[in-house]
Amino acid sequence: MRKNTLGEFIRQRRDALEMSQRELANLLKLKASSHICDVENGYRQLGEEHLQALADALQVSLEEIQAHDPRAPLSEARELLEQKPEYIHALNRVMRRAPLLSPEELIRRVEQPSHTENPP
Secondary structure, three states: OOOOOHHHHHHHHHHHOOOOHHHHHHHOOOOOOHHHHHHHOOOOOOOHHHHHHHHHHHOOOHHHHHHHOOHHHHHHHHHHHHHOOHHHHHHHHHHHHOOOOOHHHHHHHHHOOOOOOOOO
């Protein structure tokens, strides 16, 4: 099952709250409601400085917003790669060996218990 994009998530929550794009833009202190329209349609992104206000306005957690925002994991990955550059080589090897695996399948394989781990 495909996860909603951040724009789709915003539109669904805003609609559920019966909130207009203009109202949401005002809560985020944006100059134009067209910015919200563009975000919902995938043409623009909100600045990271707006994410907490967005979560508050949509009555969800920041974590729920970040779960739909591809930048959150990207910034975490960038930080990890800066701290431990050897992960770059490991990631490249994984991607070369598993180019046909979906991200979901890759995660499933990494998270599945190893036969060498001690049972609980």
